Amino acid sequence: MPWWAQTLIGVTAALLLVWLALIAALLIAKPEKGLLREALRLLPDVLRLLRRLAGDRDLPRGVRVRLTLLLVYLAIPIDLIPDFIPVLGYADDAIIVTAVLRSVVRRAGLDAVRAHWPGTDDGFAAVCRLAGLTTPAPPSAT
Template sequence: MKDLLLVLPRLARMIGSLLGDREVPLSAKVALGAVALYLASPIDLIPDFIPFVGYLDDLLLAAIVVDGLLNYVDRSLLLKYWPGGAASLDTAAAVARRLAGWVPSPIKARIFGGRRHTA
């Protein structure tokens, strides 16, 4: 859990930078924007006032998008904006992959257009 909390600020910075980069595929930008809107919205699949479980949908959705970014956007582009080394990016990827593993692959592939994009 401590590793996850340390990664979140780095992740937020990287995502903000990726949104402004012309090399990032439109499908990835749309997914990032959609998850940001969902997380900011008061409407949830599982209401946030339910202890722990209420944030599960938010956590899974964020993990799907992060896992998708790491799988569908070229690694060199991610490292360009990651404010840490490759090892800490790999740690973030492992956490996101574990959480996103609860979601069927076809759903994740559909969010990002089903193919890997390279810079």
């Protein structure tokens, strides 16, 4: 068998194994339905936030590239776990968005994310809670 065929088989097997491991991890972790429902309710604001952050030239290029890749991933109809699978279908998207948001906050700061947040203060607090971030006090009206 030629080397390229062996490589192709190996890569395919590795991707299949990683995909199965992801499904197993999601089945074991089973995100809470309440948190998932809250995440889906905030989806329009989160998508606007990601687009605004990706377009902000003041943020580091690596952050903007990550956000752009995330938006492309979310726009592509092919997912790691198909969306028609109850709970888990949307959980993979929520987990990836959460990981990228955490990465953006570590690199750009929570204030940059707050400055671009299009929704309410309660929505921002919910996004911070979902992403496991500490939320600063809301801006005071003076």
